[in-house]
Amino acid sequence: MKLKNLPLLLFCMVITHSYGQLVSGKVIDSDTKLPVSGAVISLGKKQTITGSFGDFRIPASGGDSLRIVRFGYKTYTKLVINPMDAIKVDLEPAKIVIKEVIIHANREREYKKDSAYNRQFYAKQFNYKGPTVMDAFVHHIPKNTSELLSVDVVTLIRALTKKSTRAYKFNKLLLRDEKTNYINQKFSHGMVSKVTGLRGDTLSAFIIQYRPTYAYAQKATDYEMEVYIKECYKKFLKDGFKKNELFNASRKDSVIFRLN
Template sequence: MKNSCIITLKLSVTLLVLLSSTVVQKVNAQSLSLKCTVVDSVTKEPLPYTSYSLKKQKGILVTDAKGHFELVLSKTIQHDTLIFTYSAYKEVQIPVLKLKANDVILLPPKGRLLKAVIVKNKTAKEDSLAMRKEFAKDFVFTKPKVIDAFSLTSINFDILYASLSKKNKQRKKLRAILERDELDNYVDSRFNRRNILRLVKIDSVQLRTFMIRHRPSYTNLKKLTDYELFEYIKQAAVTDSLPLQHN
């Protein structure tokens, strides 16, 4: 009887150990995660705040400021597909089963790229100066003086007036467009995707709505320091009931 109890006890302990081992393995399998990075396929530079989602799941996530993201693997997503999207880049789809730890996801840019040095180093002020230099005649254009017309030996005043008037209107219209673009570029350089995502937890769909709804005018933005702009973005997020990042 005593030997029978000992054998039963040993079997119980063995079974308990096996069950514990199985549970641990299942927990580890469920909590397994992969850390990967999204980069530009040409420059190999990280793409901050890239949007990504699972084809069969709802919701959109974004990478961090260095293009990193972490995917927790589970049975529900093993046979799903990850979709990566980023403005001015082609969409990339990758089956979850093909992903490995520390993989680098390459996103190819759409169309032809400008030289990286030019894109990176130009500020809004430099862009403005470059545009003014390129279209200098249109920014400083003035009407021709009457004395210029009399320097001609033979003049058809109707044709001359119509020609100068049309040209003047075209130049004025072009100058207005250039000046408007100059102001828009300044706003884009400060109230942009990167600054908003640094401060607000928001998906790509909400981000587009947020940027349209709260886009400041050039006049108002010009008055704000960087600190005041960040406070403005935070307050706008609170107004829209959006959570803030905790840096």
């Protein structure tokens, strides 16, 4: 065997060995170093999603590119050669450096633009409905009274178990993230800090503790949101800041979606 073919042979051996194994890793925010949950992990035709601590495991398919997509972050890709190595990914936030006044005036327009792109990218997942129980009942043109209605057992089972499927969970996760991002742009760190003067952990605790509902964020104008923040700030000063407030408040919205 010629030595010039040795690298190719070794590469093929690694690729073959990788089938059937799992690629594991952790995704964190490159700025804050906090875990990034809800990131979509793709490797070949396989997909999964990061957990609440940013961790993931996905079947290796040999020599495929690992692709990580999360709303608000730059897409990450990496060729996986050795699935035995745990992967640590620093996901970089997508940043737009423009004047503050432009951000304030156009943030809803930017959100709509990003949301439209997200819905287009995940159109199939966003539009997922799944079968209903009524879909399982098939109507017939009656020849006799016994043929008025029949039941499609397979459709009935799919309707009763759809909430445990990956497609259903992913659909709910996308819808939840869309609402979360809308609240984030209306009740942003920048706006809250500007109105209250809060910084750091105290600002984070305030934002989590007094986070408005999606319904309120939809109907509130910028002025009404500022009034809401001022009223909440008065209450915040009266109640005082507790050391464990940030941790306790952050648990209110903790939801773990398992797609497998």
